[in-house]
Amino acid sequence: MERHPRRWLILVVLCLSTLVLVIDNMVLTVAIPSIAEDLDASSQDIQWIIDSYILVFAGLLLTAGSLSDKYGRRKLMIIGLVLFGLASVLATYATSPEQLILGRTLMGVGGALVMPSTLSILITVFDEDERPKAIAAWSAVAMVGLVGGPVLGGALIAHFSWGVVFLINVPIAILAIISALVLMPESKGPWRKADPVGMVLSMAGMTALVWTIIELPQGGLSHTGTQISLGVTLVSLIGFGVWETRCESPMVPLSLFRNKVFTGASFSLVLLTFANGGLMLVLTQYLQFVMGYTPTETGLAFTPMAVAVIVFNTIGASLLSRTGNRIMAVIGLLVIAAGFAVLATLSEGDGWGVLATAMVLLGAGGGLAMPAAIAALMGAVPTEHAGVGSALNDTIQQAGAALGVAILGAVLSSTYSDEMGSAPEAARHSISDALALGDGRIAEAAREAFTAAMSASFWAGAAGVVAAAALASFLMGSRKQERAAAEAQAAEAAGTAETVPAG
Numbered sequence: 001m002e003r004h005p006r007r008w009l010i011l012v013v014l015c016l017s018t019l020v021l022v023i024d025n026m027v028l029t030v031a032i033p034s035i036a037e038d039l040d041a042s043s044q045d046i047q048w049i050i051d052s053y054i055l056v057f058a059g060l061l062l063t064a065g066s067l068s069d070k071y072g073r074r075k076l077m078i079i080g081l082v083l084f085g086l087a088s089v090l091a092t093y094a095t096s097p098e099q100l101i102l103g104r105t106l107m108g109v110g111g112a113l114v115m116p117s118t119l120s121i122l123i124t125v126f127d128e129d130e131r132p133k134a135i136a137a138w139s140a141v142a143m144v145g146l147v148g149g150p151v152l153g154g155a156l157i158a159h160f161s162w163g164v165v166f167l168i169n170v171p172i173a174i175l176a177i178i179s180a181l182v183l184m185p186e187s188k189g190p191w192r193k194a195d196p197v198g199m200v201l202s203m204a205g206m207t208a209l210v211w212t213i214i215e216l217p218q219g220g221l222s223h224t225g226t227q228i229s230l231g232v233t234l235v236s237l238i239g240f241g242v243w244e245t246r247c248e249s250p251m252v253p254l255s256l257f258r259n260k261v262f263t264g265a266s267f268s269l270v271l272l273t274f275a276n277g278g279l280m281l282v283l284t285q286y287l288q289f290v291m292g293y294t295p296t297e298t299g300l301a302f303t304p305m306a307v308a309v310i311v312f313n314t315i316g317a318s319l320l321s322r323t324g325n326r327i328m329a330v331i332g333l334l335v336i337a338a339g340f341a342v343l344a345t346l347s348e349g350d351g352w353g354v355l356a357t358a359m360v361l362l363g364a365g366g367g368l369a370m371p372a373a374i375a376a377l378m379g380a381v382p383t384e385h386a387g388v389g390s391a392l393n394d395t396i397q398q399a400g401a402a403l404g405v406a407i408l409g410a411v412l413s414s415t416y417s418d419e420m421g422s423a424p425e426a427a428r429h430s431i432s433d434a435l436a437l438g439d440g441r442i443a444e445a446a447r448e449a450f451t452a453a454m455s456a457s458f459w460a461g462a463a464g465v466v467a468a469a470a471l472a473s474f475l476m477g478s479r480k481q482e483r484a485a486a487e488a489q490a491a492e493a494a495g496t497a498e499t500v501p502a503g
Helices: 007-038 043-071 073-092 097-125 131-159 169-183 196-219 224-246 254-258 260-290 295-301 303-323 325-344 352-379 383-419 431-436 440-475 479-499
Strands: none
Touching: 007 043, 007 073, 007 097, 007 131, 007 169, 043 073, 043 097, 043 196, 043 383, 073 097, 073 169, 073 383, 097 131, 097 352, 097 383, 131 295, 131 303, 131 352, 196 224, 196 383, 224 254, 254 260, 254 383, 260 295, 260 325, 260 352, 260 383, 260 431, 260 440, 295 303, 303 325, 303 352, 325 352, 325 440, 352 383, 383 440, 431 440
16 A cells, blocks of 8 residues: 555544543543532442443444444544534533533543544554554553543642543644644545444443443342343344344444454453453552552552553564564563562552562553554454444453453452451441541551452453463464465455445
8 A cells, every 4th residue: 555645643643532532531530539529429420420431432432433434534533523522611611410421421422433533544544564653652642641641630630620631632632633634534445335223233232231341340130220231231232243244234244253363352452451441440449548649649650551551562563573463462461461460469568669560561561462462453354344443443442441340340349348357347348438437457457458359350360361362372363374364455455446436
């Protein structure tokens, strides 16, 4: 393919678009106490403020990816950025929990339109040789947002009201919109009939799946609401799978999963994001409740990981052309597993050194593994399905992270309760409840119990990442096979372009 002369400037736009989504989600974590106090929000309101975005975002991803392939990836990204920016203004000036929930819901719609387009535009603008470097930069920016969000949020809230954590989205979105209009070419797949049944089933299934995962730790499978949402999940997703195999023009070509590279990369990413989702949940609580860090200090504690991601993204991208995706993904995943193992040995008396070592290992492994796994997954997706392929990548990571929060959170909670078996009832549910009692003896027991529970969670996370490495090793192809597949795909795309007019 001919290299686009403005491709690196386009990458900056794509990174900005991704950054605004990641920062917003992470910055919210430090704003919750202020929001609860100012809006007189109940715990249920707070839950909806957080979950409304996640539910809508996860539910719409596949549909948004399909629409971007059909109607134009740049167009959908710009529409998403406009909606995200306007919804951020609504959230900024919300005067009730209901208004903020509405703003977050609309932000979820905008985010779902933006996210698949960023990666799909990237793989259509960059050729196979430069793509690893571009994906590495894109994923590094996401990590910077992940770590920088809480730090930035803490600093802003210290000087302004909580609304500023949403207002900062607006100038970034405006800059990304203007840059996209000026710099970015439009791209879309060949014309295909719409698949409204597939869209409805995917939205219902993914929304119900994430809702089930969120609710499962609260009431378990015995809760009627969880049973209903699980039933909707199974019926919708099984129905979606059956429909897509029989539909004349499916929104998601399930034949992709016959490609073992795509399947291996997909399941490796599920297990990796499963572990990382649990990491943020567990470690942030450990740093604040056991180590006594402030939210801003907690964000800064992740700095070694962010720096390591950036450094090893660069190293991995430069080596990927010689090693291939499989070797780099396996090495990176094993390094991440080592980082989880170090975290599992943490004790209350350990200083900064052990934590920093674990952070560097996690960042280095992520910097090597994530771009390789994403490149392998997207390399197996035909160009005409770039939007829905990108959406599949995003959906896989969302599902993995949600599962990680639910399952590793359940491991954390059950282990903590077991360790606090002889403590008063009020202290056995969570470490925050135990500390709120103000009893020094119970507080010390709670910290020890939480540390033991955290260790169990991180060993489970390490096991998941080792399993991901095994899958990548067996299912991803060698560098020679990757090149042969890329050449075959390019030849097929050229043939398609000659016979099928673009939308």
